[in-house]
Amino acid sequence: MDIERDDEExxxxxxMFEEIMKLILEKQIKLETIIQRMAxxxxxxxxxxxxIHKMLAEYGKKKQWL
Numbered sequence: 006m007d008i009e010r011d012d013e014e015x016x017x018x019x020x021m022f023e024e025i026m027k028l029i030l031e032k033q034i035k036l037e038t039i040i041q042r043m044a045x046x047x048x049x050x051x052x053x054x055x056x057i058h059k060m061l062a063e064y065g066k067k068k069q070w071l
Contacts, residue, residue: 036061 028034040057043049049057 025034025039029036029039040049040054044051044054
């Protein structure tokens with residue numbers, strides 16, 4: 006196992022996540038669009054999609070968005 010490579014990949018993933026969050030917060034892209042594209046490109050399975058949807062719905066209710 007290459008620890009240096011793992012650290013590099015972790016840094017890249019963290020940067021990508023931060024960039025996505027910035028786009029969402031600036032309302033340049035909707036989270037629903039990201040998830041839909043992932044599903045369309047078969048990057049996530051149906052079960053993962055359902056878990057994400059449930060988690061977002063619960064979060065939205067907690068924040069009183071729904």
